Amino acid sequence: MQIKNLVIVESPEKARTIQRFLGDDYVVRASRGHIRDLQEHSLSVDVEHGFIPEYVIPEDKKRVVAELKKLSEQAATIWLASDEDREGEAISWHLQQTLQLPPEKTRRIAFHEITKTAIQEAIQAPRGIDMNMVDAQQARRVLDRLVGFELSPILWRKIQPKLSAGRVQSVALRLIVDREKEIMAFKSEPYYRVEGEFTTVAGAPVKAVLDSRLADEAAAQAFLEKSIGASYRIESVEKKEGTRLPAAPFTTSTLQQEAARKLRFPVSTTMRVAQSLYERGLITYMRTDSTTLSALAIASVKQYILQHFGPRYLHTRQFKTHSKGAQEAHEAIRPTFIANERIEGTLQEQRLYELIRKRTIASQMAESQVCATTLTIASDAHPEKYLSQATELLFDGFMKVYLESRDDEPDSAEENVLPPIRQGDSLGCRQISALCKYTAPPVRYSDASLVHKLEELGIGRPSTYAAIVETLTKGRGYVTRGDKAGESHPVTNLVLKDGKIKTQHRNEVVGAEKGKLLPQEIGLIVTRYLVENFTDILDYEFTARVEADFDEVAEGKKSWNGTIGSFYTPFHRHVEALMADRSYSNRVTRELGLAPDGQMVTASFGKFGAYVQKGDGDSRQSASLAPGQLIETLTLEDALELLRFPRTVGQIDGVDAVIMKGRFGPYLKYGEKNVSLPRKADPLTITLEECTALVKAESARPEPEVIAVFGDIQIINGRYGPYIKKGGNNYKIPRGTNASTLSEADCEKLIAQGPSEKKRGFRRKK
Numbered sequence: 001m002q003i004k005n006l007v008i009v010e011s012p013e014k015a016r017t018i019q020r021f022l023g024d025d026y027v028v029r030a031s032r033g034h035i036r037d038l039q040e041h042s043l044s045v046d047v048e049h050g051f052i053p054e055y056v057i058p059e060d061k062k063r064v065v066a067e068l069k070k071l072s073e074q075a076a077t078i079w080l081a082s083d084e085d086r087e088g089e090a091i092s093w094h095l096q097q098t099l100q101l102p103p104e105k106t107r108r109i110a111f112h113e114i115t116k117t118a119i120q121e122a123i124q125a126p127r128g129i130d131m132n133m134v135d136a137q138q139a140r141r142v143l144d145r146l147v148g149f150e151l152s153p154i155l156w157r158k159i160q161p162k163l164s165a166g167r168v169q170s171v172a173l174r175l176i177v178d179r180e181k182e183i184m185a186f187k188s189e190p191y192y193r194v195e196g197e198f199t200t201v202a203g204a205p206v207k208a209v210l211d212s213r214l215a216d217e218a219a220a221q222a223f224l225e226k227s228i229g230a231s232y233r234i235e236s237v238e239k240k241e242g243t244r245l246p247a248a249p250f251t252t253s254t255l256q257q258e259a260a261r262k263l264r265f266p267v268s269t270t271m272r273v274a275q276s277l278y279e280r281g282l283i284t285y286m287r288t289d290s291t292t293l294s295a296l297a298i299a300s301v302k303q304y305i306l307q308h309f310g311p312r313y314l315h316t317r318q319f320k321t322h323s324k325g326a327q328e329a330h331e332a333i334r335p336t337f338i339a340n341e342r343i344e345g346t347l348q349e350q351r352l353y354e355l356i357r358k359r360t361i362a363s364q365m366a367e368s369q370v371c372a373t374t375l376t377i378a379s380d381a382h383p384e385k386y387l388s389q390a391t392e393l394l395f396d397g398f399m400k401v402y403l404e405s406r407d408d409e410p411d412s413a414e415e416n417v418l419p420p421i422r423q424g425d426s427l428g429c430r431q432i433s434a435l436c437k438y439t440a441p442p443v444r445y446s447d448a449s450l451v452h453k454l455e456e457l458g459i460g461r462p463s464t465y466a467a468i469v470e471t472l473t474k475g476r477g478y479v480t481r482g483d484k485a486g487e488s489h490p491v492t493n494l495v496l497k498d499g500k501i502k503t504q505h506r507n508e509v510v511g512a513e514k515g516k517l518l519p520q521e522i523g524l525i526v527t528r529y530l531v532e533n534f535t536d537i538l539d540y541e542f543t544a545r546v547e548a549d550f551d552e553v554a555e556g557k558k559s560w561n562g563t564i565g566s567f568y569t570p571f572h573r574h575v576e577a578l579m580a581d582r583s584y585s586n587r588v589t590r591e592l593g594l595a596p597d598g599q600m601v602t603a604s605f606g607k608f609g610a611y612v613q614k615g616d617g618d619s620r621q622s623a624s625l626a627p628g629q630l631i632e633t634l635t636l637e638d639a640l641e642l643l644r645f646p647r648t649v650g651q652i653d654g655v656d657a658v659i660m661k662g663r664f665g666p667y668l669k670y671g672e673k674n675v676s677l678p679r680k681a682d683p684l685t686i687t688l689e690e691c692t693a694l695v696k697a698e699s700a701r702p703e704p705e706v707i708a709v710f711g712d713i714q715i716i717n718g719r720y721g722p723y724i725k726k727g728g729n730n731y732k733i734p735r736g737t738n739a740s741t742l743s744e745a746d747c748e749k750l751i752a753q754g755p756s757e758k759k760r761g762f763r764r765k766k
Contacts (some may be wrong), residue, residue, distance in 0.1 A: 085285075155529070168543065230427055
């Protein structure tokens with residue numbers, strides 16, 4: 001059968017979208033990403049002959065390659081339409097090489113949005129494969145393989161088996177570890193913050209803060225005693241009008257950061273959802289450093305603003321890209337049709353689309369007009385002044401649609417509303433509070449702030465940020481994403497009211513954080529070793545220079561082989577020297593103190609990770625550290641809590657029944673089985689009889705039934721109904737769906753919506 005046109009893209013969803021636009025003269029098929037790659041379990045790079053990569057077709061791609069080969073032989077013209085970045089260019093090159101596509105009937109096209117107009121324009125202006133971009137992608141892939149394959153065995157020998165290291169991932173890990181070390185070294189100091197509550201002659205409230213901190217409770221007491229019977233007046237009123245500019249349209253990095261802050265999306269979720277929106281033709285390409293918008297896009301946004309908000313709200317502008325080492329500068333991420341206020345899709349897709357759309361519209365709107373007011377309040381009792389600040393919004397402008405978030409945003413001054421007031425006015429005093437606070441340590445990285453820091457340093461590129469964070473959090477246990485409870489300090493606050501000073505006792509929590517990247521003990525040990533022995537690789541500036549070298553390869557200014565050679569030769573020599581040296585020890589041990597029974601409690605790092613131990617010999621008791629806990633900061637109380645488990649209840653048919661403490665709470669371990677505890681069961685008092693009943697009930701439960709299999713995809717009828725299983729993840733099947741009628745394409749579509757959230761265990765109230 002003769003085919004007029006064969007179009008090859010990366011994903012089935014993208015293929016379906018493009019097929020709708022092109023019609024019957026075109027057959028659109030998906031390569032499902034790369035059709036060949038380096039071998040999985042060998043170096044697969046010929047270091048003796050110019051670092052030539054040795055590519056193979058993975059088993060799961062052989063059927064795809066066979067189908068594409070057959071179709072390409074039948075096609076009059078073949079259009080390689082993979083994405084327009086370096087990775088996409090490399091995919092097209094691999095297709096050309098593997099399928100042996102004749103140059104005379106092969107065309108390379110690229111578009112940054114999947115719309116009928118964009119695709120037709122691309123077909124009218126085909127080009128060849130850009131080998132400079134391909135070489136830049138190969139340089140990154142080969143260098144990362146060389147570093148990973150040579151560093152990882154060192155970690156296996158020196159520290160622990162099954163560890164891994166990477167050229168960029170290890171540098172990102174160092175950022176997280178360095179921040180943790182800053183926090184460890186930080187000594188939180190108490191101070192007193194004085195807040196005054198005043199009233200105008202008309203009785204309107206005015207809140208203000210003293211312009212200096214007080215060192216301790218004695219100083220706070222002395223200050224309040226001086227303030228008894230004091231009078232207050234407005235010393236100055238300073239008003240300053242200004243403007244606020246809207247944020248630029250989204251780049252990959254800023255989308256990842258803002259989605260993390262506003263939507264609480266992990267970076268990997270943002271990229272998965274954005275990929276789906278792009279492939280459905282709803283947004284432009286989601287991997288870009290550019291903040292520019294096309295003339296057509298600006299015109300569409302302009303028309304929308306005029307129609308919905310009026311001419312006063314319009315201010316079209318073009319933003320310049322400022323990110324370090326920017327590349328792939330096509331266009332910012334924006335909706336393909338700005339008039340589409342809502343889309344069909346998952347809740348995640350709808351929320352991310354709305355974020356992108358609002359940011360795009362706001363970028364072309366007028367500046368917001370604000371007036372910042374600062375009051376200075378003086379007293380006849382002391383030289384210190386009180387300050388009160390507020391911001392009045394005179395014209396909302398772009399803020400009518402969208403306002404950018406910031407990491408760890410402080411309380412906004414806009415919440416303080418000042419009444420009409422003039423210089424020289426007298427003020428009454430309701431009360432003055434001296435509140436004991438503690439200096440806060442540096443803030444740990446979140447997904448958003450880590451991506452921002454990587455971009456600021458020029459480390460990694462838009463296509464790599466999600467993979468970096470994903471590798472750290474789900475790779476070898478170097479980092480976990482979680483919360484920190486903070487440290488509680490008993491404090492005494494003083495309040496002056498009606499001429500009397502009263503004391504208030506409470507607890508002040510310092511350093512509490514949510515959703516942060518927390519390094520684990522193994523992450524600290526690996527980072528310390530790599531910093532000591534591979535200074536260049538763990539150096540931020542060095543890593544950024546390597547990224548710049550890749551950019552020059554993409555521009556045709558450098559040879560990719562030469563770039564790798566200048567790095568690899570000294571690196572390899574150093575690796576060989578370290579492998580011959582067996583002197584390094586990863587031993588980390590701290591004595592935490594004595595348990596109530598008089599036995600010493602220690603925290604150590606061993607073959608299976610960080611753990612605490614009480615006592616020695618056969619009677620010793622040990623437990624692993626919980627995620628986010630570190631040997632360096634663990635307290636005796638923390639260790640004793642961990643040592644409450646595991647608790648051996650007894651034996652059932654000769655096998656120990658042990659109560660364990662897991663990530664989501666206590667559970668029963670019986671041989672290879674993990675059995676959930678009932679909600680009301682007390683893990684410290686549950687009996688052997690109760691455990692036996694739980695084990696028997698679990699054993700009587702029928703095995704899950706496999707309904708259908710599509711390669712590595714399974715449809716399973718589980719305990720709570722049918723679900724899809726692929727690659728260790730489970731995916732929901734919507735209620736009311738007949739699971740037996742689902743096709744492979746149906747499964748792929750449900751998988752694209754993301755894995756099901758794991759059921760969290762119930763924590764027992766203490």
